[in-house]
Amino acid sequence: xxxxxxxxxxxxxxxxxxxxxxxxxxxxxxxxxxxxxxxxxxxxxxxxxxxxxxxxxxxxxxxxxxxxxxxxxxxxxxxxxxxxxxxxxxxxxxxxxxxxxxxxxxxxxxxxxxxxxxxxxxxxxxxxxxxxxxxxxxxxxxxxxxxxxxxxxxxxxxxxxxxxxxxxxxxxxxxxxxxxxxxxxxxxxxxxxxxxxxxxxxxxxxxxxxxxxxxxxxxxxxxxxxxxxxxxxxxxxxxxxxxxxxxxxxxxxxxxxxxxxxxxxxxxxxxxxxxxxxxxxxxxxxxxxxxxxxxxxxxxxxxxxxxxxxxxxxxxxxxxxxxxxxxxxxxxxxxxxxxxxxxx
Ligand SMILES: NC(=O)c1ccc[n+]([C@@H]2O[C@H](COP(=O)([O-])OP(=O)(O)OC[C@H]3O[C@@H](n4cnc5c(N)ncnc54)[C@H](OP(=O)(O)O)[C@@H]3O)[C@@H](O)[C@H]2O)c1
Numbered sequence: 450x451x452x453x454x455x456x457x458x459x460x461x462x463x464x465x466x467x468x469x470x471x472x473x474x475x476x477x478x479x480x481x482x483x484x485x486x487x488x489x490x491x492x493x494x495x496x497x498x499x500x501x502x503x504x505x506x507x508x509x510x511x512x513x514x515x516x517x518x519x520x521x522x523x524x525x526x527x528x529x530x531x532x533x534x535x536x537x538x539x540x541x542x543x544x545x546x547x548x549x550x551x552x553x554x555x556x557x558x559x560x561x562x563x564x565x566x567x568x569x570x571x572x573x574x575x576x577x578x579x580x581x582x583x584x585x586x587x588x589x590x591x592x593x594x595x596x597x598x599x600x601x602x603x604x605x606x607x608x609x610x611x612x613x614x615x616x617x618x619x620x621x622x623x624x625x626x627x628x629x630x631x632x633x634x635x636x637x638x639x640x641x642x643x644x645x646x647x648x649x650x651x652x653x654x655x656x657x658x659x660x661x662x663x664x665x666x667x668x669x670x671x672x673x674x675x676x677x678x679x680x681x682x683x684x685x686x687x688x689x690x691x692x693x694x695x696x697x698x699x700x701x702x703x704x705x706x707x708x709x710x711x712x713x714x715x716x717x718x719x720x721x722x723x724x725x726x727x728x729x730x731x732x733x734x735x736x737x738x739x740x741x742x743x744x745x746x747x748x749x750x751x752x753x754x755x756x757x758x759x760x761x762x763x764x765x766x767x768x769x770x771x772x773x774x775x776x777x778x779x780x781x782x783x784x785x786x787x788x789x790x791x792x793x
Pocket of ligand 1: 456459461489490492529546554572574599600764765766767770
């Protein structure tokens with residue numbers, strides 16, 4: 450499987466490392482031989498049809514040069530779209546920064562990959578939150594696969610659990626704590642009785658929150674994940690604008706104290722049931738399996754036959770998210786192998 454990696458930041462570097470080293474033996478068990486033939490970022494690209502060494506590229510980036518500065522395989526200034534169009538590969542792994550205004554640059558990268566007959570694995574929520582129904586249709590039309598396991602729950606297989614392990618059952622509702630930053634802030638406020646501002650600045654010092662934290666604290670990140678869950682596992686055709694969203698700016702230590710007296714706490718919960726999908730601060734019992742602390746994520750699926758199923762795990766992290774990318778690549782590999790079998 451020849452791969453074009455677009456974006457070489459936290460997730461991109463981890464994908465390269467995981468594919469090159471950590472999982473070599475397990476990958477061999479699946480008779481799967483991935484090869485990164487190009488890496489493209491904002492400054493240009495490196496291309497080698499025989500496969501690129503991630504160690505060498507990381508060393509270049511550590512020294513402060515763009516990856517395209519590589520003397521052997523570098524193409525400074527080459528655009529991502531040119532790389533996707535001209536390099537022979539089966540899959541594009543898209544891991545550029547999220548943008549929920551217009552989904553760019555990922556939206557163009559994904560559609561260009563489809564047009565050139567390449568499958569796409571992405572961890573970028575932007576394009577999916579804005580246009581998931583259209584993108585899945587476009588993938589089908591071009592006869593390629595679109596996979597996005599790392600967009601919800603980081604390395605925790607929330608989407609696969611619902612899709613595969615609960616196959617045949619009917620998922621009636623989903624509720625989740627889907628954002629580690631807001632969960633850390635609310636946990637700090639509740640356990641250490643600090644204000645929202647103090648908890649936010651602690652989260653920023655620890656690197657859990659961005660300097661511009663709106664994406665997390667105003668609930669946009671959770672909303673993107675609700676959109677992806679609703680489309681992928683509940684068959685809805687919704688986008689960002691269809692979700693009622695409230696962030697956590699107005700939650701106070703007093704509100705948490707009051708909830709505590711009732712045996713509850715307040716979490717930012719994304720939920721999908723019969724009504725309009727919502728994201729809002731919600732009281733949940735401290736005894737609920739979904740009531741996780743710190744940066745953990747948790748999701749509960751309410752099913753017709755299997756009852757309530759809760760999955761807990763880390764919602765982010767480079768290597769964790771890279772494991773989701775690997776899962777998606779293996780899924781595509783299996784799907785292609787099955788297709789070949791059916792055709793023969
Ligand atoms: N980090 C996590 O734990 C995590 C978990 C789940 C999902 N995600 C999602 O995964 C994606 C990548 O996250 P990350 O943490 O790896 O981000 P990151 O560290 O900021 O890396 C982004 C990469 O994309 C490159 N890039 C920026 N603009 C570009 C453009 N216009 N064209 C081509 N490349 C461009 C950057 O290049 P420069 O370095 O030159 O700017 C960098 O190499 C995001 O959408 C994020 O939301 C991340």
